[in-house]
Amino acid sequence: MIDLIILLVEYLRQHSLWLLGILIVLQNNGVPFNSSIMVMTTGVLAYYGEFSLPILWVSVWLSAVLGDSTSFWLWRKAGPALIERFPRLKARVDPALETTERYQNRYGQMTVFLSRFPFSAIGTFVNIFAAMSKYNFPAFLASVALGQLLWASFYLALGYWFGDYWEQVSEVINNTGRLGILLLALIIVMYFIARHMKMQKAGGRKG
Numbered sequence: 001m002i003d004l005i006i007l008l009v010e011y012l013r014q015h016s017l018w019l020l021g022i023l024i025v026l027q028n029n030g031v032p033f034n035s036s037i038m039v040m041t042t043g044v045l046a047y048y049g050e051f052s053l054p055i056l057w058v059s060v061w062l063s064a065v066l067g068d069s070t071s072f073w074l075w076r077k078a079g080p081a082l083i084e085r086f087p088r089l090k091a092r093v094d095p096a097l098e099t100t101e102r103y104q105n106r107y108g109q110m111t112v113f114l115s116r117f118p119f120s121a122i123g124t125f126v127n128i129f130a131a132m133s134k135y136n137f138p139a140f141l142a143s144v145a146l147g148q149l150l151w152a153s154f155y156l157a158l159g160y161w162f163g164d165y166w167e168q169v170s171e172v173i174n175n176t177g178r179l180g181i182l183l184l185a186l187i188i189v190m191y192f193i194a195r196h197m198k199m200q201k202a203g204g205r206k207g
Contacts, residue, residue, distance in 0.1 A: 021063035028067025030124045036155050043159020057156055064148035075131035104135045109143045116147025
């Protein structure tokens with residue numbers, strides 16, 4: 001992974017920041033780039049004077065917000081049409097979307113915010129569910145803007161402050177990211193197990 005990042009950074013040096021912006025937008029639309037490590041690496045380049053840190057920070061933040069916004073509207077427009085093509089999938093998805101809509105109404109802003117930072121690995125999936133459950137876009141955008149502000153600041157700061165040790169830090173970030181995903185998945189599973197047990201208990205009382 002580090003070798004690929006180094007290769008992409010060499011292209012960044014030649015093609016300026018627009019390439020980084022495109023990669024961030026693509027990742028937020030589901031293309032598997034490790035943009036967190038790339039952003040941290042450009043922070044290292046800013047440390048060595050190859051990029052202006054304020055310009056880099058604004059570029060990364062705006063690209064991330066743009067990527068999430070395009071992802072949201074892509075699924076808002078194309079998602080329902082895609083599901084309509086598959087009746088069996090629609091029968092399963094529609095109840096899930098109703099549940100998601102109720103959840104988004106209560107916890108939507110916090111969920112969107114946390115899926116930008118620190119749980120950025122699930123950001124695309126949250127975009128999809130938010131879009132297809134017809135979540136309010138201004139509320140989505142506000143959470144995205146704040147979450148991506150922290151995301152961009154965190155990884156750029158890591159690269160800038162630990163410029164001489166960026167490879168070691170990037171390995172820690174990779175491992176921490178995987179651990180975060182596992183912990184989040186465990187929390188979700190425990191939540192649904194507890195909810196299922198509660199519903200069974202309530203059903204037993206009624207019976």
